[in-house]
Amino acid sequence: MKKYACLLLFAIMLNGCDDGDLVPEIIDFEGIDPKSCDTETNELIYKLKPQEALILQLEEGTFDDVAGEKEISINETGLPQLVYRTFDGIISSSNICDAIRPTSPNVINEAKAIGGKITIKTTPNESEPAADGSTKINGFNHSINMSNVSYLITGGTQVQPDFYFGVLKTSTYTSPVVSFTxxxxxxxxxxxxxxxxxxxxxxxxxxxxxxxxxxxxxxxxxxxxxxxxxxxxxxxxxxxxxxxxxxxxxxxxxxxxxxxxxxxxxxxxxxxxxxxxxxxxxxxxxxxxxxxxxxxxxxxxxxxxxxxxxxxxxx
Incomplete structure (x- = not known):
């Protein structure tokens, strides 16, 4: 988690003087599935377009193996963090996840969310019945929604309309095998x-x-x-x-x-x-x-x- 925190902080320091106006319509990642830098901890998840990234950093253990719904508040400090970045070239996961990120492309604009709410609804990913009628739980689906997210921009703040971040699928859990002699x-x-x-x-x-x-x-x-x-x-x-x-x-x-x-x-x-x-x-x-x-x-x-x-x- 410290590695990811340092990466986000480093990027913010590099681009803290470039708070160009943020147009809500620009932050549109609809139809793009979120991915995780580490599928074991799922602390840092992201959505990518050719030259844009929407990055969500959460506490380890946020995506747990418990069905239900939870709400998390976004604050100016601490976790979670939601960051939008634009780049001057085509990007990949290495621009988000690598400890030593590529020297190019460069971040040309960054906006950090300072308020809002994240709602995560967790449901089991149950398999279709096998030939014998049995089913299994193969991980979980975590549906993530954002509401009343405000970003720090030049001259104040800007609130983005509610939006659907997407579904993160985790597979660290499998239902037990029931078999006896x-x-x-x-x-x-x-x-x-x-x-x-x-x-x-x-x-x-x-x-x-x-x-x-x-x-x-x-x-x-x-x-x-x-x-x-x-x-x-x-x-x-x-x-x-x-x-x-x-x-x-x-x-x-x-x-x-x-x-x-x-x-x-x-x-x-x-x-x-x-x-x-x-x-x-x-x-x-x-x-x-x-x-x-x-x-x-x-x-x-x-x-x-x-x-x-x-x-x-x-x-």
């Missing part, structure tokens, strides 16, 4: 099941007691996910150290530490098919149908339309 599934009691991998787990609480019975099925037993029955929780963990010893304990262990928690949206269905293995043992295959998971931030993704939770053996 069927035979890892187990039963704590009649109303609680679990399955796990090294760094994920899925627990079904308040299972409909009619689903697991030692009677062969001719048709799958079915029960709907509700707010009080068949509650499904999927967790990811910060370390890959989950074993069967983690489950069936009250309270549940605090280690390994949970990274993310997702819950099943109501109206999905749990199906169980039971077959008799021998005189005493029955195998129950548990399948989730049309289940969608949601986290506390409102992010959602869908499991495969038919997702095998696992299989358990009872006597």
């Amino acid at each position: 069927a035979t890892n599934a187990a039963q704590c009691n009649q109303t609680q099941l679990y399955n796990y991998s090294a760094n994920t787990s899925m627990i079904i609480d308040d299972l409909d007691p009619l689903l697991i019975q030692n009677t062969e099925t001719t048709e799958p037993r079915k029960s709907t996910i509700t707010a009080t029955q068949n509650k499904i929780v999927f967790n990811t963990y910060k370390t890959a150290s989950i074993t069967a010893n983690y489950f069936c304990k009250t309270p549940r262990p605090t280690t390994p530490e949970i990274d993310e928690t997702w819950k099943a949206v109501i109206d999905g269905v749990i199906e169980v098919v039971t077959t008799k293995l021998d005189n005493t043992n029955y195998k129950h295959v548990i399948t989730l149908k049309s289940v969608e998971l949601i986290n506390s931030g409102g992010l959602k993704f869908k499991l495969a339309t038919t997702f095998v939770f696992g299989e358990i053996i009872t006597q």
Whole structure:
């Protein structure tokens, strides 16, 4: 961030005496997508025309992985900074992002915003359903709008009409992979099941007691996910150290530490098919149908339309 701050300050010092009149119609970057100098931090984003640049510098972490809307005020000092520049030749991203910028073209005019409001609306970039019906969250779309932006010009200030800066797409976030070995599934009691991998787990609480019975099925037993029955929780963990010893304990262990928690949206269905293995043992295959998971931030993704939770053996 210090690098970018120095670049903007250097340019302002070079051009502080050239505050030529700013005509609002000149600042028109409609239809040009914003780009980022660093896709990890997204501190400095910009829009380019052949000899013009509109540069927005923000605090690191402004574009976070949380759906919602935020407003940020532009002030004369500190961040964010919004700067408009014109050049005496054709420019590229190196004129904005490089630590040592090209010696040409030169900045011939610069106007720095001293007031206004930035509104950022963040929505997840959810994939189209795959062949199995599953979806993924592949980053976020950050829609940026500017309002009441005032620029310092010769003789005072000038306010530009509200305008749409554009959408910045970030891809540092991907929804977790939900995949289990069927035979890892187990039963704590009649109303609680679990399955796990090294760094994920899925627990079904308040299972409909009619689903697991030692009677062969001719048709799958079915029960709907509700707010009080068949509650499904999927967790990811910060370390890959989950074993069967983690489950069936009250309270549940605090280690390994949970990274993310997702819950099943109501109206999905749990199906169980039971077959008799021998005189005493029955195998129950548990399948989730049309289940969608949601986290506390409102992010959602869908499991495969038919997702095998696992299989358990009872006597």
